[in-house]
Amino acid sequence: MGKTNVLTADYEQLQTDIITLHEQWLERISENQMIAEPHPAKYEYPVIPGLALSINYQQYKQFIIELLDLLNSKQPQTMEAAKGLPALLTEEMAESWFHQAISMNSFYFEKFSSEYNIPQWLPFFAAEHAVRPYLQKAAAELREQLKLADHSHGCPACGEPARLAVIGKKGKKELTCPRCCYSWEEKKISCAQCGNDDHDQMLILKIEDDESMQIHVCKACNGYTKVVDTKRLLKKDHPAILDLKSIHLDYIAQERGYGVPGSIETH
Ligand SMILES: [Zn+2]
Ligand SMILES: [Zn+2]
Structure with a gap:
């Protein structure tokens, strides 16, 4: 089988920069307790989509804006079509984005993109990346409970298919x-x-x-x-x-x- 490296150096650099952002965001939410006590008596897997999380949606929105700024600095032409996006992101909208991203509802974001004439991939991409530090924090808080999980259906914490x-x-x-x-x-x-x-x-x-x-x-x-x-x-x-x-x-x-x-x- 041939080894093919399909990634361009630019794309890999962008992904690395995004992960650096994730790490900074994770640091900024490290003090927040994400999962309210008491924990439920019984967990359904994946755990996180079914839990009430304590989230500052202004902060989530801020993460999205920072990600858009990064994309803007790398691909200003592509991002020209998304100039109106920050203004659309009210706190209420950010809250919807958060929940739709947690449950991986790509359909919701496709609809949003068509409605506001924004590049199809962008809202889901931004919402999903900005949600990751919260998922990582919640998964870390749930470490003990997750040890008891049934692993046969993807990630027991967030539901992402295991690959x-x-x-x-x-x-x-x-x-x-x-x-x-x-x-x-x-x-x-x-x-x-x-x-x-x-x-x-x-x-x-x-x-x-x-x-x-x-x-x-x-x-x-x-x-x-x-x-x-x-x-x-x-x-x-x-x-x-x-x-x-x-x-x-x-x-x-x-x-x-x-x-x-x-x-x-x-x-
Ligand atoms: Zn199998
Ligand atoms: Zn996961």
């Missing part, structure tokens, strides 16, 4: 969510989509000239998981960057008819 696993220093395989950064340990040979761990039904696709990456495909459900051995990488990347750097694995798996159910395109 990326990393093998760390100790050789353990951890599924990692590029959205909320929650990670959980899984058997070496197992399907992240259906939980199948029958070795005869799991196939490992190797990538030519790259021993750090593999695709584990499942003949039971036709799902796949990208597995990145981080011991072989020079530096430890953020899960969202690893997800992006391994995007050629998604293409290879999808070309062969494997998929990740419910997957949305946010990068």
Whole structure:
């Protein structure tokens, strides 16, 4: 299988800058308790979309504006068509965006874009990225409860379909969510989509000239998981960057008819 790097350097730099923003935002909300006590007696998975979160929507709006500023500095021409967006973002609108982004309602954002004549991809992209620090904070607060979760249907914290696993220093395989950064340990040979761990039904696709990456495909459900051995990488990347750097694995798996159910395109 050929190794194809489909990312342009500019695009990778933009994603890295966005992750730097995520990290600053996370720092700025670090004092806020996101999940109100007491916790519910029983959790439904994924947990976060069903919880009442304590959010400052002005601050969420501010994160969106900062992201738009970053995009503006990189792609002023594209962003020309979105000049009116900050004025549309009232606090009430920011609150709707927050909830629609948490539940990954791409339809809501497509409708919004058409209604206000804004580039189709932009509102969802901005709303989703600005929501990530809150998801990361909430997932961190829920760490203990999440250990009890059933992992067979994607990320137990935020609901993102599981597609990326990393093998760390100790050789353990951890599924990692590029959205909320929650990670959980899984058997070496197992399907992240259906939980199948029958070795005869799991196939490992190797990538030519790259021993750090593999695709584990499942003949039971036709799902796949990208597995990145981080011991072989020079530096430890953020899960969202690893997800992006391994995007050629998604293409290879999808070309062969494997998929990740419910997957949305946010990068
Ligand atoms: Zn998640
Ligand atoms: Zn499966």
